Amino acid sequence: MIRVLVVGALHPEGLALFRARCAVAETPAPSPSQLAEAQVLIVRSAYRVDQTLLDRMPRLKTVGRPGSGLDQVDLDACRKRGVAVLSTPEAVAPAVAELVLGFLLRLARSPASSGPGGPHSSDSGSGR
Numbered sequence: 001m002i003r004v005l006v007v008g009a010l011h012p013e014g015l016a017l018f019r020a021r022c023a024v025a026e027t028p029a030p031s032p033s034q035l036a037e038a039q040v041l042i043v044r045s046a047y048r049v050d051q052t053l054l055d056r057m058p059r060l061k062t063v064g065r066p067g068s069g070l071d072q073v074d075l076d077a078c079r080k081r082g083v084a085v086l087s088t089p090e091a092v093a094p095a096v097a098e099l100v101l102g103f104l105l106r107l108a109r110s111p112a113s114s115g116p117g118g119p120h121s122s123d124s125g126s127g128r
Helices: 012-021 032-037 051-055 075-081 089-109
Strands: 002-007 022-027 040-043 062-065 084-087
Touching: 002 012, 002 032, 012 022, 051 075, 075 084
Parallel strands: 002 022, 002 040, 040 062, 062 084
Antiparallel strands: none
């Protein structure tokens, strides 16, 4: 059975999919034995995947990053080790679209007061 290590939180539906097919360990701070045994590593944006971590994970085959951004993953080190890196950047697209739409609606309702120092604001925008 494939051993999956989830560092941080993962949506319950995603966890259920993994648990149906794999042995899953979920923890915010993995132990040395969990790292050594994992074949798949699922990380959030705060967890760094670098050469030092890869050296502690001899069985690792895949790194998964739910969401967008791979800034914390050393892609060169993973490629040299033959570790596949997967992400889901499109997963956050609806939330970004909703945020932009909200900003546009606010701007359309009251363009003069949308920023610091607007006529309906007590903030002068001077940073004091």
